[in-house]
Amino acid sequence: MTTTRLSAKIEWQKTVHLAFVATVIFYLVCLVSEQFIPGFVSFYFPLHWVLWVVVIFALLDGILHWGVFKNRMKKF
Amino acid sequence: MTLAIFFRCSLFAKSGELSYTELAMIKQILTSFAWFRVLRAVCILVPVLVFGWLLNQYFAFGGRLVTHYSFAKDLRDQEQIISDLQPAGRVSSPEADLDSGVQYRRWRLEPIYFDVFMPRLYEKATVSLTYSNPSQKFISLGLRKGNPEIANTFDFQPLENKIIDHSKWSLLYDQANDISFLQEDNDFKSVQDFFNNVPRDKKVGVFNVNFHPPIILPDYAPQPGRLVINSTLRGRHVFYTYIKDEDLDLHFTWQDINRGFGADPVNVEIMHNDQLVKNVSLADDGQVTPSGLTSQPTDFRLQEADLPEGVYTIIFNITDDVFIRSIDTAQHLFVAENTLFLAAGEDYKQQIPDLDLAQTQVFSDALRLRAQTTHDTGLQVIDINGQSLILQTLGAPQAWNSPFFDITESAAAAAGLARPDITTITVPKNDVQLFANGFYAFTPDSYFNPRRNIVELTPDTPAVDLDYLLFSHYTPPGKRGKWLTTTASFDIRADHLQEGGRTLNFILSAPGLDLVDDDILIRDVTVTLEKKPFSFSKLKDFFARL
Numbered sequence: 104m105t106t107t108r109l110s111a112k113i114e115w116q117k118t119v120h121l122a123f124v125a126t127v128i129f130y131l132v133c134l135v136s137e138q139f140i141p142g143f144v145s146f147y148f149p150l151h152w153v154l155w156v157v158v159i160f161a162l163l164d165g166i167l168h169w170g171v172f173k174n175r176m177k178k179f
Numbered sequence: 180m181t182l183a184i185f186f187r188c189s190l191f192a193k194s195g196e197l198s199y200t201e202l203a204m205i206k207q208i209l210t211s212f213a214w215f216r217v218l219r220a221v222c223i224l225v226p227v228l229v230f231g232w233l234l235n236q237y238f239a240f241g242g243r244l245v246t247h248y249s250f251a252k253d254l255r256d257q258e259q260i261i262s263d264l265q266p267a268g269r270v271s272s273p274e275a276d277l278d279s280g281v282q283y284r285r286w287r288l289e290p291i292y293f294d295v296f297m298p299r300l301y302e303k304a305t306v307s308l309t310y311s312n313p314s315q316k317f318i319s320l321g322l323r324k325g326n327p328e329i330a331n332t333f334d335f336q337p338l339e340n341k342i343i344d345h346s347k348w349s350l351l352y353d354q355a356n357d358i359s360f361l362q363e364d365n366d367f368k369s370v371q372d373f374f375n376n377v378p379r380d381k382k383v384g385v386f387n388v389n390f391h392p393p394i395i396l397p398d399y400a401p402q403p404g405r406l407v408i409n410s411t412l413r414g415r416h417v418f419y420t421y422i423k424d425e426d427l428d429l430h431f432t433w434q435d436i437n438r439g440f441g442a443d444p445v446n447v448e449i450m451h452n453d454q455l456v457k458n459v460s461l462a463d464d465g466q467v468t469p470s471g472l473t474s475q476p477t478d479f480r481l482q483e484a485d486l487p488e489g490v491y492t493i494i495f496n497i498t499d500d501v502f503i504r505s506i507d508t509a510q511h512l513f514v515a516e517n518t519l520f521l522a523a524g525e526d527y528k529q530q531i532p533d534l535d536l537a538q539t540q541v542f543s544d545a546l547r548l549r550a551q552t553t554h555d556t557g558l559q560v561i562d563i564n565g566q567s568l569i570l571q572t573l574g575a576p577q578a579w580n581s582p583f584f585d586i587t588e589s590a591a592a593a594a595g596l597a598r599p600d601i602t603t604i605t606v607p608k609n610d611v612q613l614f615a616n617g618f619y620a621f622t623p624d625s626y627f628n629p630r631r632n633i634v635e636l637t638p639d640t641p642a643v644d645l646d647y648l649l650f651s652h653y654t655p656p657g658k659r660g661k662w663l664t665t666t667a668s669f670d671i672r673a674d675h676l677q678e679g680g681r682t683l684n685f686i687l688s689a690p691g692l693d694l695v696d697d698d699i700l701i702r703d704v705t706v707t708l709e710k711k712p713f714s715f716s717k718l719k720d721f722f723a724r725l
Contacts, residue, residue, distance in 0.1 A: 114215040122222040129226035136233070142296065143237055145258045 116167045123160035130157050237298045242712030244301070248293070248704035250282040261706055262294040264687075270701070283311075286699040290688040293704070297681045301708035304683060305668040308338060309703040311661045314695045316341045317638045320667045323684035324674045328439055328498060333686050334675075336667035337387050337653050342636060344655045346648065358388060361648040373647070379632060381646035386636040388651040393452055394490050394631050399512075401425040406513055408506040408621045410539050411531075411609075413522035414499040419618065419629040420510040423488040428509035429481040434502050435474040436530050437466040446496040447481065456491070457483055473530045476504055490629040502531065512627040514618035524610025525556035538607045542623050544600060545615030546581035546641040547691075557610030564602050576614065578694060587642045601626060616640050638690035662702060 130153045136143045137150060144150055165172075236244065248261040250273040264270045264284060271285035295304065306320055317340055321333030348361040353370035360370045367373040377383070377392050399421055420427075427449065435443045442463035449457040459481060464474035495503065502522055506513075521539050528534050550561055552570050561568040561579075568579040583591060583598045591598045601623065604613070613619070616639035620626035634643050656665035669675070669683075677684050689699060711717075 118215055118218050118222065121219050125222050125226050129230065132230060133233075140237065140298070142258055142260075142298065144233060146260050146296075146298070147233065147236065 112167070116164075116171075119160060119163045119167055123157070123164045126153065126157045126160050130154060238713065239299065239301075239708070239710065240713040242710050244298070244708040246295075246706050246708075248706075250284070260296050260298075261704060262296070264701070265292045271698075281702060283700040283702045286310075286687070286689070286692065286701055289690060289692040290686050293685050293687070294678075295683045295685065295706050295708075297683065297708055299710075300676075300681070301671060301710045303668060303670055303709040305666055305707040305709070306685065307664065307666045307703075307705040307707070308687075308701070309662055309664045309705075311700040311702070312339060312663060312689075313697040315339075315638075315689045315692055315697075315699055317636075317691075318687070318689045318699070321686040321688060322669045322675055323677060323686065324672070326441075327677070327684070328441055334669060335387075335688070336669065338665045338667055339656050339663065340386055340636070340650070340653060342384075343386065343648065343650055343653065348648065356651070358649065358651045359653070361650075363646065366647075370649075373649075378646075382632050382634055382643060384634050384636045384643070384645040384648040386648070386650040387653055388649050389453070390633065390649055391453055392633070394629060395488065396421060396423075396627070399423050402511045404511070406506075406508050406511055406622065406625050408508075408513070409504075409535065410521060410541075410621060411505075411523040411534060412503040412515075413520040414501065415497055416495045416503070416518070416520070417516045418493040418495075418506075419514050419516060419627075420491050420493065420508070421489070421512040421627060421629070422486050422491055422510065425509065427481065427483040427486055427491065429493065430478060430507040431481075432476050432478040432504040433497070434476050434504055434531060435464045435466065436500050436502060436527065437464070437468070437470050437472050437474070439469055439498065439500050440467070441498070442467050443498045443500040445479075445501060447479075448492075448494040448496065449481070449483065450492040450494065451486070451489055456486070457481070471530065502527070511625060513625045514620045514627060514629065516618055516629075517615060519613040519619050521606050521609045521611050521613070524552075524554060524608060526554040526610055536609065538605055539609055541604050541606075541613075541619045541621060542601050542626050543604055543613075543615060543617050543619045544626070544628060545602065545617030545619075545639070546584045546598075547615060547639045548579045548602075548604070549576040549614040550579070550606075551576040551612045551614070552610050554610055557608060559606070559608040559611075561607075561611070562603075562605040564599065570611065576612075578691075580694070581641070584641045587644045589644050590642075614639075 130150075133144045133150055133153055137145060144153075235241075246260040248264075249259060264286075269286065269288040269291050271287065273282050273284055275282050304322070308320070310318075312318060318338040319335045320338050321335040323331075323333050325332055343361070346361050348363050349365060351360040351362070351367065351370050351373075352358075353360070356370075358370050360367070360373055362373075366378075367376075383390075401424060433445060437443070444463045445461040447457075447459045447461075448455060459479070461477070461479060464477075466472055466474070497503075499520075519541065521541075523534050523536055523539065525536060528536065548563065548568070550568055550570055551574065552558060553574050555573070558570050558573070561570065563579050564581075566579065568577055570577055581599075581602065583596070586594075586596070586598065588598055604619075606613075616635060616637045618626070618628060634640060634645065636648075654665070656663040671683065675683060692699065
């Protein structure tokens, strides 16, 4: 893998990971808000929509980090 | 830098060929750090902006929250600020217009209800309705007030009145009081001129305006003896009587059957010319649970001397748990208005063993009547001037229309027909609610019309030869193709708040909808909630109070 491609992949990994973390935080904040104020989120969109976005980013994050995970497992 | 690369790439793309260098440039764009920074900013900004939008929807910093009734959400069964239109059997599932794709629901039976949940407290609610209505004369929107277990009362606002919309009479407008006046001939120069000289021999149609000029019966004289009404009545009733040179003397007996939750106090208001004359409140029997234990008969005598001549309104503000067992009055003119709940039915016999189940006969000036029962033992055939009104469905009002309902008095006279003034209604098994735009008397001699020449325009008002028409706070709906758009605004008060203090219950009413062939198509319901906008001074005051 060339240096350019490698650095691009790392950037994608960072970006997708950030998106994953941001949506998880957003989901948790929405979940807590909904508990305290029923309808705060669910009047406008179902909360499980956010969960689906979290799942999609989690999968993407997992795919992009699969190599890293595999290497760590080998070392382990 | 990135923009420059983009610009150059687009130039190359126009030439139709992409060289290796150009492809490398595209790759450079996709891998450039600037783009990743933008992407990461978006990843953070999108949730922040969405959450900010949710906060604004909740707090309504600008003071307005606009919500549309969603047909799509209906199908997904998602929570909504504007609830589904209920009951489900009275409106169709969402349908779509084949040409335009516009979604709507067919409104088949009335009334229908919807709730608006307010995320926070608001001061004003404006409901905008887009609909198609080929033939229904009246549509109105109401906001429930008070406890629905005590009384089903609403503040109504008109949405459409085809009589006014189609009138070609000349219009006078009193801007100060927002009162409009329609007259066929130019008898009056201003609305005030009309108020100062209300003609007693002309019929005045009133719509959405509180117009109760003092009524004087010139031939009235007090009579000896008492009027005794032994028909058992259930729940809230409004009576009218006439007093001249005599005391108001009303003796009534009631019982509390304790079928519902909550206290059942008895409150009686006496009104004269829209002024409160006397208010009596009698405490509950102490049973606040639905125990089914019936209280002992309790009686009260209401007497008031030195009253000026005129019509008096007696309002029994009571829950449906309270049965008025008898009324005994010195007044010989005594009628009930609009709603009558004849309760001496088999279903209550167990709780009130001395209930007299004999048939009840009442006399009414109504030419359209609805009757409803909620118990099997109340299913029956009601006789109205020899015509049958069959009650065979529980909880569904059945309508009776006089053959004269659509014929004005002048048209009937021209055709040589005599429109009856009084209709005799015989209810064999009782346990029936009667609804009409009119008055009921328990003996033919005790009937009188407390409104005289003032005719309240409702869907149940028969065809009438009007001379004038008075209305207020009404703007005809705007028309676009077959769709009409109209709005009604309500100032929200504490007694409007239902279910936890954040819900508004609305009723859409189009009485007689079941009697016309065309359904009303509801295309859109938009609710705008308003309050004072957010201000830092308010925030400062809030913290100062802490």
